[in-house]
Amino acid sequence: MDADEDLADEFDENSDYVTFDMAGERYAFPMRRVQEIIRMPAVVKVPLGPPSLEGLANLRGRVLPVVSLRRCCAMDQTGHDETTRVIVVDGGVPLGFVVDRVSSVISIDPQQVEPADSVQATVRSDVLVGVIKSGGGEMTTVLDVDSLIGSQFSRLSEKRTGRDTATGAKISAEQDADIELDDTLELVSFAVEGQEYALPIDQVQEIVQAPESVSHVPNAGSRVLGVIDLRGRLLPVVSMRHVFGLPVTPLQPQNRIVVVSIDGGVVGVVMDTVREVLRVPHQLVAPLPSVVAGDGRATEVESVCRLEDGKRLVSVLSVNRMFDSPEVRNEIAEYRQEDEPEMADDQGSADDGRGDEELFVVFRLDDEEYAVDVDTVQEIIRVPEALIRVPKSFDFVEGLVNLRGTVLPVVDLRTRLGLARSERDERQRIVVLIIGGVRTGFIVDSVAEVARVGRNVLEPAPELSAEQARVVSRVANLPEQQRMLLLVQVDQLLAAEQAGQAAELCEALVDEALAAV
Incomplete structure (x- = not known):
């Protein structure tokens, strides 16, 4: 009796419903739980999630978990088409349920509702609230949003805990590794004309894929290829081939741009390919022999790593030596935005140089x-x-x-x-x-x-x-x-x-x- 009274109160409070179809049958959600209805978005699949999870989508800058309502209700799966919709509900955080088709929004009289003591075999009864009867013998089954979420995604309703513990464990692990890291050199290796080189990772801000082309500036010098847009900033780009005095080739999909710091600003360096991230013990790193240290291109190299018992030699470059020519530095500076030095100074004040x-x-x-x-x-x-x-x-x-x-x-x-x-x-x-x-x-x-x-x-x-x-x-x-x-x-x-x-x-x-x- 008490359960029936609670059910009646629920339907009195929620007279508006969003109705939708699945597998030829009609269902409904209380309107007050529905935030919006959208078309099926592109999703990113997430490992280790519940079987009903289709993936994560971007909803105006927010991460939206998208789940198959058919899977939640143990129904056979079907492909998505033009009529497929995602009903975004409030489940503590926004959650999208994929349905075959959205029908309409209806208002009902509480007298039209009966408790769902038994329903069709295709739907689990523990996710139902009741059944709406209408003229002509048609029925609309009302699904319980909270039961659906709880049956598949109980973590959404749990209080977020353990983050501090996990963070502390991570910090502890990093501290334990500090002793080993002090005795290693961290490098990013890349190839130019078939030869392998590397830069210390603390001199590398990031690595991005080369675009199809760069924007050339009229009447500019020949040392800088041009500029690209990097998240709203103009990034001057040079070719490592040009630095080494090699023929500069058109940009290819395998090319990467290594962004490095120079004179309080940044510059992108085009590499043929980026190969690996290396941590090399210092005993395997030797200074460049003095007999070649001052000879032409060798001045960009400050040391050599002997890997694989000396069968693999990696030349470690110095950013400062790569751009030690005043002409090159002046030309790069002409491409920078006026506000970039100020921003670089702000970044430099951060302990790790990464800012925000x-x-x-x-x-x-x-x-x-x-x-x-x-x-x-x-x-x-x-x-x-x-x-x-x-x-x-x-x-x-x-x-x-x-x-x-x-x-x-x-x-x-x-x-x-x-x-x-x-x-x-x-x-x-x-x-x-x-x-x-x-x-x-x-x-x-x-x-x-x-x-x-x-x-x-x-x-x-x-x-x-x-x-x-x-x-x-x-x-x-x-x-x-x-x-x-x-x-x-x-x-x-x-x-x-x-x-x-x-x-x-x-x-x-x-x-x-x-x-x-």
């Missing part, structure tokens, strides 16, 4: 873009032709690889995030991270760029499942670029026991190798 921005390594998995804080990345390497298989290990562990004398466990990040495996190809890379004190490699489909993202576009990811909320903690919403980056919490990629087992496995293999010697 964060720096991320962006990579791709299954056509979606993910990102990790650049400070958590040890290096990025190619996937070797063969990995040492590990029996009775986790499903997502691909094997082991020898990284400059250190045993490195390698994880297939697709499998770890519940995505389908893919065939190995040349674009795949291993992103090396430290988790629980263990250096671990994660195979990704490709590494896209090092991106500088304003903190104003970073927001917490919708908490759609417990594991997803731990692993994909934040979202970088970039509507102007029509992009959404899923920011991965590195210390959550492996559970403590998994990281511990990886460490034990590596130690065991090292002991076996020493015993064999």
Whole structure:
């Protein structure tokens, strides 16, 4: 009796309803819970979420989780078409339900409503409020918004907790790694005319894909290619080929622009390709021999890294030496906006030089873009032709690889995030991270760029499942670029026991190798 009275009060309070169709049947939501109705947007798929989650969409600058109402109600799936709509409801945060077709908005008399004691077998009764009867024997089933959300997305209604703990764990892990990082040189390597060079990562602000063309300025000098728009700022662009005295070639899709600081401003340098992020022990880095230090092009090189037992030499460049010519510096300065030096001074006052921005390594998995804080990345390497298989290990562990004398466990990040495996190809890379004190490699489909993202576009990811909320903690919403980056919490990629087992496995293999010697 009390339940019936509560139901009557609910319908008295909500006489207006939005009706919609699914699988040939008619349903309704209370109008007061509906924020708006939109067409099916483009969505970014999120790993580790509930099965009903279609993805995240951008709704006027806000992140909108979009879910299939058919899946929530255990109905057969169907493709989207011109009549497909998304009903955005208030579920603590905005949440969009995909429906086949929106019908109308109706006003009802409470006498037309009966409790939903039993309904058609295609719909679960625990997500129903009641049934609206109309003339001609037609019925409209009213769905319970809160029950739908609770059955699939209970995290949305829970109080956000544990963020401080997670942040503290991240800081602690970074502090533990500081000792090791002090003894390494962090580099971004790239290729020019088939030769490999590198720049210290603290001299690199970000790496972006080269546009199809740059805007040339009339009567300008020949050293600067032109300018491009970088998030509302004019960025002067030079070619590394020109710096090295090589023929300058037209821009290609594989070209990247490395943005570096110079004289209180910034300049973009076009590279043939960007290869890897490296962390090289200082003992493998040697100054350039004095016999060649003053000879022409060699002046841009300040040191050489000896990798792979000396088979691979990487020349480390100095930004200041690259642009030590007064003519080049003056020409670059002519391209800068008048307000740029003032802004650069403001950035320089920040402790890390990043101001109100964060720096991320962006990579791709299954056509979606993910990102990790650049400070958590040890290096990025190619996937070797063969990995040492590990029996009775986790499903997502691909094997082991020898990284400059250190045993490195390698994880297939697709499998770890519940995505389908893919065939190995040349674009795949291993992103090396430290988790629980263990250096671990994660195979990704490709590494896209090092991106500088304003903190104003970073927001917490919708908490759609417990594991997803731990692993994909934040979202970088970039509507102007029509992009959404899923920011991965590195210390959550492996559970403590998994990281511990990886460490034990590596130690065991090292002991076996020493015993064999």
